[in-house]
Amino acid sequence: MNFDFSQVNLQYLIQTSQLAQQDTVLAATMTGMPDDMACLLGSLTPGDLARVSLIKPPLLIPNNAPWWWSRLFTALREGRMKEVDTLLEQTASITLYNGENA
Numbered sequence: 001m002n003f004d005f006s007q008v009n010l011q012y013l014i015q016t017s018q019l020a021q022q023d024t025v026l027a028a029t030m031t032g033m034p035d036d037m038a039c040l041l042g043s044l045t046p047g048d049l050a051r052v053s054l055i056k057p058p059l060l061i062p063n064n065a066p067w068w069w070s071r072l073f074t075a076l077r078e079g080r081m082k083e084v085d086t087l088l089e090q091t092a093s094i095t096l097y098n099g100e101n102a
Contacts, residue, residue, distance in 0.1 A: 005058040012060055013052050017041050064091060 020027035020042030028038035052059075062069070068087065075083040 003058075004056045005060075006053045006056050009055055009059045010049065010052045013041065013044075014049055017044055017049060 016027055016031055016038075019030070020038045024035055024038045024042060027033075027042065028035045031038065033041070064072075068091070072084065072087050075081075075087065
């Protein structure tokens with residue numbers, strides 16, 4: 001099979017790079033990458049990022065538990081958008097609070 005995730009990879013890294021330029025720690029926390037890697041990503045030029053379009057395998061790995069994906073897909077299928085919003089808010093809260101500031 002031939003899958004091409006190159007455009008998804010590129011868009012994701014462009015958005016993450018822009019976030020890293022504004023707030024490296026937030027970019028690192030939201031993506032699960034070390035701060036120094038987020039800093040490096042934020043320093044890449046548009047030409048550097050354009051080379052990502054040559055990478056066809058997905059660079060993103062979903063990081064939520066199976067129960068979360070099940071609830072998301074079920075809520076989407078059943079049109080329960082308030083539950084989708086709740087799941088997304090929960091994910092943002094869990095991502096931003098990683099227990100290190102406690």
